[in-house]
Amino acid sequence: MSKKQLIKPRTLKGFRDYLPDAMLARETLIDTARQVYRSYGFSPIDTPALEYSEILLGKGGDESDKQLFRFTDQGDRDVSMRFDLTVPFARFTAQHLNDLGMPFKRYHIGTVWRAEKPQKGRYREFMQCDFDTIGTESNTADIETLLVIHDLFEALGFERFTIRINNRLILNGLLEVRGLEEKSVAILRVLDKLPKILHDGVRRELSEVVGLNDADVEFIVNLTSDIARNGKEAEELLTRASGQLQSSSIGLLGVDRISELLDAAISAGIDGSRIQLDLSIARGLDYYTGTIYETFLNDLPGIGSVCSGGRYDNLAELFTSQKLPGVGASLGLDRLLAAMDELGMLETAATPAQVLVTMFDANRLCDYVRIGREIRKSGISAEVFPDAKAVGKQMKYANRKGFRVALIAGEDEFENGHWQVKDLDSGEQTAVPEPELVAHLQHILGDTTH
Amino acid sequence: MSKKQLIKPRTLKGFRDYLPDAMLARETLIDTARQVYRSYGFSPIDTPALEYSEILLGKGGDESDKQLFRFTDQGDRDVSMRFDLTVPFARFTAQHLNDLGMPFKRYHIGTVWRAEKPQKGRYREFMQCDFDTIGTESNTADIETLLVIHDLFEALGFERFTIRINNRLILNGLLEVRGLEEKSVAILRVLDKLPKILHDGVRRELSEVVGLNDADVEFIVNLTSDIARNGKEAEELLTRASGQLQSSSIGLLGVDRISELLDAAISAGIDGSRIQLDLSIARGLDYYTGTIYETFLNDLPGIGSVCSGGRYDNLAELFTSQKLPGVGASLGLDRLLAAMDELGMLETAATPAQVLVTMFDANRLCDYVRIGREIRKSGISAEVFPDAKAVGKQMKYANRKGFRVALIAGEDEFENGHWQVKDLDSGEQTAVPEPELVAHLQHILGDTTH
Numbered sequence: 001m002s003k004k005q006l007i008k009p010r011t012l013k014g015f016r017d018y019l020p021d022a023m024l025a026r027e028t029l030i031d032t033a034r035q036v037y038r039s040y041g042f043s044p045i046d047t048p049a050l051e052y053s054e055i056l057l058g059k060g061g062d063e064s065d066k067q068l069f070r071f072t073d074q075g076d077r078d079v080s081m082r083f084d085l086t087v088p089f090a091r092f093t094a095q096h097l098n099d100l101g102m103p104f105k106r107y108h109i110g111t112v113w114r115a116e117k118p119q120k121g122r123y124r125e126f127m128q129c130d131f132d133t134i135g136t137e138s139n140t141a142d143i144e145t146l147l148v149i150h151d152l153f154e155a156l157g158f159e160r161f162t163i164r165i166n167n168r169l170i171l172n173g174l175l176e177v178r179g180l181e182e183k184s185v186a187i188l189r190v191l192d193k194l195p196k197i198l199h200d201g202v203r204r205e206l207s208e209v210v211g212l213n214d215a216d217v218e219f220i221v222n223l224t225s226d227i228a229r230n231g232k233e234a235e236e237l238l239t240r241a242s243g244q245l246q247s248s249s250i251g252l253l254g255v256d257r258i259s260e261l262l263d264a265a266i267s268a269g270i271d272g273s274r275i276q277l278d279l280s281i282a283r284g285l286d287y288y289t290g291t292i293y294e295t296f297l298n299d300l301p302g303i304g305s306v307c308s309g310g311r312y313d314n315l316a317e318l319f320t321s322q323k324l325p326g327v328g329a330s331l332g333l334d335r336l337l338a339a340m341d342e343l344g345m346l347e348t349a350a351t352p353a354q355v356l357v358t359m360f361d362a363n364r365l366c367d368y369v370r371i372g373r374e375i376r377k378s379g380i381s382a383e384v385f386p387d388a389k390a391v392g393k394q395m396k397y398a399n400r401k402g403f404r405v406a407l408i409a410g411e412d413e414f415e416n417g418h419w420q421v422k423d424l425d426s427g428e429q430t431a432v433p434e435p436e437l438v439a440h441l442q443h444i445l446g447d448t449t450h
Numbered sequence: 451m452s453k454k455q456l457i458k459p460r461t462l463k464g465f466r467d468y469l470p471d472a473m474l475a476r477e478t479l480i481d482t483a484r485q486v487y488r489s490y491g492f493s494p495i496d497t498p499a500l501e502y503s504e505i506l507l508g509k510g511g512d513e514s515d516k517q518l519f520r521f522t523d524q525g526d527r528d529v530s531m532r533f534d535l536t537v538p539f540a541r542f543t544a545q546h547l548n549d550l551g552m553p554f555k556r557y558h559i560g561t562v563w564r565a566e567k568p569q570k571g572r573y574r575e576f577m578q579c580d581f582d583t584i585g586t587e588s589n590t591a592d593i594e595t596l597l598v599i600h601d602l603f604e605a606l607g608f609e610r611f612t613i614r615i616n617n618r619l620i621l622n623g624l625l626e627v628r629g630l631e632e633k634s635v636a637i638l639r640v641l642d643k644l645p646k647i648l649h650d651g652v653r654r655e656l657s658e659v660v661g662l663n664d665a666d667v668e669f670i671v672n673l674t675s676d677i678a679r680n681g682k683e684a685e686e687l688l689t690r691a692s693g694q695l696q697s698s699s700i701g702l703l704g705v706d707r708i709s710e711l712l713d714a715a716i717s718a719g720i721d722g723s724r725i726q727l728d729l730s731i732a733r734g735l736d737y738y739t740g741t742i743y744e745t746f747l748n749d750l751p752g753i754g755s756v757c758s759g760g761r762y763d764n765l766a767e768l769f770t771s772q773k774l775p776g777v778g779a780s781l782g783l784d785r786l787l788a789a790m791d792e793l794g795m796l797e798t799a800a801t802p803a804q805v806l807v808t809m810f811d812a813n814r815l816c817d818y819v820r821i822g823r824e825i826r827k828s829g830i831s832a833e834v835f836p837d838a839k840a841v842g843k844q845m846k847y848a849n850r851k852g853f854r855v856a857l858i859a860g861e862d863e864f865e866n867g868h869w870q871v872k873d874l875d876s877g878e879q880t881a882v883p884e885p886e887l888v889a890h891l892q893h894i895l896g897d898t899t900h
Contacts, residue, residue, distance in 0.1 A: 007505060009545035009769040011498055012529060017542055019549060020493030020556070027484075027494055034477075039826045041803035041833025043470030044477055048575050049499065049531075049561060050462055050519070058457070069500070071521030074565045079462060081499075092467055095459035099469060101850060103836055106470065111499065115524045125498055138836035140809065143819050151826075264816040268823040319459040353491035359590065366714040369593050373718040376489045376601075383491025386553055386588035400551060 014116075014124030020350040025337060026127075028347070029156065030109055033129050033331055036152045037107040040144055042131050045106045047088040049113075053080040055091050058318050067114040081113040085130045085330075093134060094319030102135025102324075121338060132328025134315055139257050141327045142291040142311055143264045149295055149307050149329055150270050156336075157345055160298035162274055164227075166281045167258045167291050168310070170241055171223075173251015174279070177244060178219060186210045187220060188282045194224055195304065224280040231272040234262055241279065254290070261291065289313045293329050297339055306336045349402030354445055355382040356403040358395075360410040362388040367414065371407065371437070378438045380445060398424060405444055407437075464566075464574030470800040475787060476577075478797070479606065480559055483579050483781055486602045487557040490594055492581050495556045497538040499563075503530040505541050508768050517565040531563040535580045535780075543584060544769030552585025552774075571788060582778025584765055589707050591777045592741040592761055593714045599745055599757050599779055600720050606786075607795055610748035612724055614677075616731045617708045617741050618760070620691055621673075623701015624729070627694060628669060636660045637670060638732045644674055645754065674730040681722040684712055691729065704740075711741065739763045743779050747789055756786045799852030804895055805832040806853040808845075810860040812838040817864065821857065821887070828888045830895060848874060855894055857887075 011017060018026060034044070053070050057080075070080040082088050085108045093100065109129045118124060131148060133141040146163060153161045175184045190205045197205065199221055206217045228234035238255050245251035258277065266272050283292050290311030297306060309329025316324050340346050357372050359365070368384050375382040383403070385394050391408065398406045408420040419437050422429045423444055432440045461467060468476060484494070503520050507530075519531040532538050535558045543550060559579045568574060581598060583591040596613060603611045625634045640655045647655065649671055656667045678684035688705050695701035708727065716722050733742050740761030747756060759779025766774050790796050807822050809815070818834050825832040833853075835844050841858065848856045858870040869887050872879045873894055882890045 006770065007508070007768050009505070009541045009766075010502070011545070012500055012502060012523075012527065013525065015498035015500060017498070017546065018494075018496040019546060020495060023494040023496055026496075038802035039831040040822075041801055041806075041831065043801055044468075044473040045470060046468040046473055046476075048461055048465035048467070049563070050465060050575070052460070052462060054457060055459070069521075069523065071519075073462075073519065075463065077462065091459045095461070096467065096469060101847065105833065113499070125500070133836065136836040138812075140815055140819060140834055140836035143815075144822075144834060144836075147819070147823060151823075260815070264819045267816045268820045316459075318457050320456065351491055351493055352488035356491075362588075365590055365593070365710070366717045369590060369597070369714045370718045372490075372594075373597060373601075381489040381491065383555065384590055384594060386583065386586040386590035386594075397551065 012124070014118035016123060016125075021348060022337075024349065024352060025340070025346045026333070029333065029337060029340075030127075030129070032155050033109065033152060033333075034107070036148060036155050037131050039151075040105070040148050042105040042107040042133075042148075045089075045092065045108050046110060047082070047085075047092050047108070049081055049111070050079050051082060051088060051091070053078040055319075056080050056082060056087050058087070067116045069113050069115050082110075083114050084112050085110055085128045089130070089132065090316040091319055093324060094316040094322075097320065097322060103133055103141070104135050105131070105133045107131040121335065123334070127333045129331035129333050130328060131330075132315075132326050134324050134326030134328075137325045139260050139264075142257065143261050143268075145291070145309065145327050145329055146261060146265055146275070146293065147268060147270065149293060150265075150274065152307070152331070153295065156340070158297065162276055162296045162298060163307075164276045164278045164281055164294040164296065164305075165258065165261070165292060166278055167254035168282060168289055169250045169254025170245070170258065170279055171254075171282060173245045173248035173254060174223070174241065176248050176251065178216060180212070180216060183210055183212070187212075191220070191224065191280050191282055192284065194280070199224065220280075224278075226279065228277040229273065231262060231266055234275075234277040235259075237277055237279070257291065283308060283310060287312055291327060297343075299343060300339050303335060303339055306332045306339065308332075351383065351401040351403060353381040353383040353403065355380060355405045355407060355441060356394070356398045356401075357382055357384045357407045358391060358398075359385045359388045360391065360408060361414075364409070364414060367409070371419070371434070375438060375441065378442065380438070380441055395422075405441060462574070464568035466573060466575075471798060472787075474799065474802060475790070475796045476783070479783065479787060479790075480577075480579070482605050483559065483602060483783075484557070486598060486605050487581050489601075490555070490598050492555040492557040492583075492598075495539075495542065495558050496560060497532070497535075497542050497558070499531055499561070500529050501532060501538060501541070503528040505769075506530050506532060506537055508537070519563050519565050532560075533564050534562050535560055535578045539580070539582065540766040541769055543774060544766040544772075547770065547772060553583055553591070554585050555581070555583045557581040571785065573784070577783045579781035579783045580778060582765075582776050584774050584776030584778075587775045589710050589714075592707065593711050593718075595741070595743065595759065595777050595779055596711060596715055596725070597718060597720065599743060600715075600724065602757070602781070603745065606790070608747065612726055612746045612748060614726045614728045614731055614744040614746065614755075615708065615711065615742060616728055617704035618732060618739055619700045619704025620695070620708065620729055621704075621732060623695045623698035623704060624673070624691065626698050626701065628666060630662070630666060633660055633662070637662075641670070641674065641730050641732055642734065644730070649674065670730075674728075676729065678727040679723065681712060681716055684725075684727040685709075687727055687729070707741065733758060733760060737762055741777060747793075749793060750789050753785055753789055756782045756789065758782075797852075801833065801851040801853060803831040803833040804854045805830060805891060806844070806848045806851075806856045807832055807834045808841060808848075808856055808858050809835045809838045810841065810858060811864075814859070814864060817859070821859075821869070821884070825888060825891065828892065830888070830891055845872075855891060 068080040073079050111127050113125050175181050206212045228237040242255050281292050288310035292310040294305040295307035311327040313325050314323050315326050357368050359368050372382045372384040406422045417434050418431045421432050523529050561577050563575050625631050656662045678687040692705050731742050738760035742760040744755040745757035761777040763775050764773050765776050807818050809818050822832045822834040856872045867884050868881045871882050
């Protein structure tokens with residue numbers, strides 16, 4: 001018999017497998033996000049991975065920007081894999097407008113694909129985690145977007161994080177009163193580069209590339225430095241801005257909305273030191289038109305914003321003539337997971353089960369299986385080791401996987417109706433009568449069973 | 451300004467959107483499956499949607515069988531979207547063998563794509579929900595696979611379901627002792643058609659197509675009719691089979707394993723009437739080599755098996771020379787959801803939130819937002835309606851979405867520190883002082899908040 005030629009097992013460049021430890025952390029993060037979204041009344045939706053390319057590209061879309069995985073299917077259709085969740089959401093709302101009813105609040109947690117050059121921390125397949133409220137211009141939706149972001153990070157276990165906010169109307173108004181509205185695109189393009197090129201770079205580019213005079217350069221640079229770190233500073237900053245914006249009605253509207261947002265957040269119990277007002281943030285040039293959100297981890301500011309979003313005027317203008325204003329944000333799941341890993345916030349177990357029932361005597365298989373199911377009924381997860389291998393080997397397996405407790409029973413224990421319960425953290429081992437076993441396990445596992 | 455040409459919003463043939471009501475049901479189903487898998491120590495994994503086509507097709511794979519979405523990517527690689535979770539799992543285990551450790555128990559809930567002809571209830575994109583134990587031949591794994599299926603359907607709320615089991619070794623042994631092993635593939639092919647062609651069809655095909663004599667035809671047909679519906683019948687059936695199998699060691703091994711499986715299931719507390727032994731089920735011709743599982747809903751037998759699986763000898767032989775025996779099953783998520791819908795087992799709400807805070811006075815926005823967050827802190831989900839529309843419109847929204855309670859407050863209520871609490875089921879409305887609001891809501895919502 002000739003030896004068969006094997007196929008080399010490998011994944012495509014830019015794609016990855018998730019092993020149990022990584023996947024358990026990911027599922028916990030997704031569950032937490034879902035729970036927070038749902039608590040605010042956001043409903044889940046899903047859309048197909050594949051769409052007509054026309055839908056994803058939009059009119060005159062620049063394919064190279066979107067790095068589509070695009071091909072012709074068996075039915076000769078030009079199709080592509082979705083590259084974000086925003087365009088499918090726009091198509092979805094236009095298509096199901098009558099069934100959804102407005103306002104409509106949805107979250108969408110899904111995989112997207114981009115054929116871009118893979119690099120550290122950037123993959124061709126990754127998960128997005130978006131939530132949006134559409135069909136309303138009410139500031140309530142903007143306020144709740146801020147609360148959702150806040151409660152999400154708190155629920156994930158972060159204490160030190162900062163949500164930076166702005167309203168594009170204020171920024172637009174300030175440029176307008178200084179007569180810079182025609183250069184606003186170029187100015188915003190420079191401002192977006194601030195984290196990379198720093199103040200000196202901004203100063204240089206505003207002067208050399210955009211061609212601003214010194215006074216205007218200093219005005220813009222001052223904007224980016226003037227960050228209000230608490231409620232009192234925000235009030236002062238907004239008062240100053242109001243003073244400058246008397247001739248700009250949109251600028252004053254922006255001030256009103258952000259004031260109300262700050263007031264409402266504080267009155268809802270948010271710690272004001274977690275909210276910073278930064279009149280210079282814009283997040284891109286075109287899409288957002290009102291409130292802007294960025295979220296930073298105080299202990300890892302270098303990774304950039306891990307949850308960003310804002311208000312937009314019209315979600316689905318490519319697909320419907322109905323105007324759909326909205327506001328929302330997107331959680332950078334993979335970036336956040338990497339950050340939590342770096343901060344030591346992730347559990348490291350490679351098993352979701354807490355108890356390993358070891359197998360000492362294969363003839364008592366029914367007993368091991370029975371006790372496993374008994375334990376599970378109390379809400380404790382339990383795995384039964386399938387083979388009667390040496391106890392040392394089974395213990396090694398238990399430690400490697402991260403079980404908290406191992407049960408052992410051989411002839412003596414079965415005769416006495418006992419189970420040896422080994423706490424794998426303390427190493428302590430106790431013989432426990434079977435009727436007391438579940439209570440004993442609950443005691444060892446403490447709060448972790450809930 | 452010329453009217454812009456809109457892109458028609460539409461999904462590809464065979465693909466679908468999930469609106470909130472469908473998606474909420476789906477998430478509940480997935481959560482339940484996950485919880486049961488985890489309670490038995492199965493860990494989650496994930497693999498990429500795209501793989502090298504060579505990996506998915508295997509050696510000499512028949513592409514037409516697999517209906518791949520296949521294309522050449524920007525890097526000139528021949529890639530395909532996964533058509534099931536089994537082949538990626540085989541590739542995954544071979545690739546990460548050293549990191550996983552054996553035995554390895556995993557579940558994988560993921561989307562797969564098949565470019566087959568769409569028809570009622572069959573889509574080109576659907577979700578699979580698999581669990582497997584690999585790296586062991588122990589019957590413990592076969593037994594726990596049965597328990598997982600059982601506990602899963604119980605957890606989903608089914609009372610009337612039947613798990614049909616068999617062991618391919620018994621079937622192979624019986625054919626062997628009758629000297630029919632060379633015709634076994636043809637015979638199994640006919641047996642697999644039983645649900646469609648019924649006994650008369652089986653009888654006719656065995657005679658005319660396979661060319662069996664009358665005695666052999668009757669022997670096979672008897673096999674398919676002889677289903678043991680409880681422990682006692684199973685024992686009798688296995689005793690009869692043992693009698694016939696004295697000259698077949700593999701047949702007797704099959705009898706031993708299925709006897710032990712039945713004993714262990716009963717001793718672990720499974721209701722024996724939910725397990726049926728059917729010596730004729732094979733589930734395909736090649737893949738499974740030991741225990742076989744099929745799951746039927748007693749109230750909807752016509753939809754076929756909703757959870758099927760079995761034991762196999764070697765998971766990843768295309769990718770590694772290490773032999774990896776295993777056992778597992780796959781939950782037919784979409785078929786099951788359709789069934790639960792038909793049986794009226796699905797919640798029909800289109801919102802995950804229980805309480806709608808209506809907005810009566812836009813000037814009190816901060817109060818509506820504040821009370822929403824207050825309620826959420828107690829574990830009750832609450833949505834704040836963003837616009838001060840007519841109360842009737844907001845109530846219509848609340849009823850349409852399926853909220854259980856609406857809160858209303860205007861000038862009078864704010865003056866008295868009260869909230870009007872409207873139970874949307876009973877229609878009853880009560881004025882409740884704010885400090886008592888959460889307790890009052892908990893009372894109305896009862897157990898549903900947990």
